[in-house]
Amino acid sequence: MALEEARAAGERGEVPIGAVVVIDGIAVSRSGNRTRERNDVTAHAEIAAIRLACEALGQERLAGADLYVTLEPCTMCSAAISFARIRRLYYGAEDPKGGAVDNGVRFYAQPTCHHAPEVYSGFNEVQSAEILRTFFSQKREAL
C-alpha cells in the first residue's frame, strides 16, 4: 500500500513517497507526499498519514500503531513519529542525504527524543528507491 501511495504521489508530480498507518493489522490511513498539492511543506507522506489516522480516530496520539513508509523519515517526520507515539516504524530505502533515523541526526538515539519506535528497515527497499530514482531522472530529462 505504501508503494502504491508513492507511485500515485509521483503521478501527481509530488516526490514519490508513500506511508500507511496500521493498527491491529488494519490500515487506518494511507497517504502519499502532498506538499505541492497542499502548499504545505509539512505534508510529507508520514505526517499526512498520521494526521489522517488521528482525525479518523479522534485522538492526538497513536500508541500501538505501526507506520510503514517507503523512505527513511526525515528529521521533521522522525520527530512527528515520536510525538505520535508510533510503536513500530518500518521503512524501505535509506536516505543518507535527508534521513534522520539511521542517518543524519539519528533522532531516536538522542537524549531529546522522549519516545522511540522500534525500527525495521529495508522493506521493499529496491522498489522504494527505484520509484524515486525514476521520478528524478524523468524530471531531469524534462528540463
Place this chain on the structure above:
Amino acid sequence: MALEEARAAGERGEVPIGAVVVIDGIAVSRSGNRTRERNDVTAHAEIAAIRLACEALGQERLAGADLYVTLEPCTMCSAAISFARIRRLYYGAEDPKGGAVDNGVRFYAQPTCHHAPEVYSGFNEVQSAEILRTFFSQKREAL
C-alpha cells in the same frame, strides 16, 4: 504577538507557545499551539503559523519570511522551518529538554540540513519561560 498567542494557547489548555510569521514587517500569520484542539501532534505553534501563512499566500515556501516563536523550536519544527525556507528565526526561551536549534540535535549545523535560517535567541525569554512555568505549575496543583 507571539506572547499573546502563547497566553491564549494556555487559556485553551494547550502548552502555551506562540508564533508569528512576518514578511516585510507585516505579520502574515500567527498561531498558538493547537495540538489538543486539532488532535494533531504536528500542530505546534510554528508549524500552525507556517501552514496559515502558506495557505494565505498560496505558496509552499516562505523565502524572505521571518518567524518569531516564544520557545526554542523542537526537532520537528526546526526541520519544518528549514523546509519552509524561513530567513530569520527569532526565539524566546531556550529548551534544553526538547529544543533542536541551540540544544539537542542542533539541526541547522548538521549536514542533512539544506537550508538554515539566521537564528536570534533570547527575545522576551523571561516572559516566554514564565508563561510556560506558570502553566505547568498550575497543572501540577490541579492534580
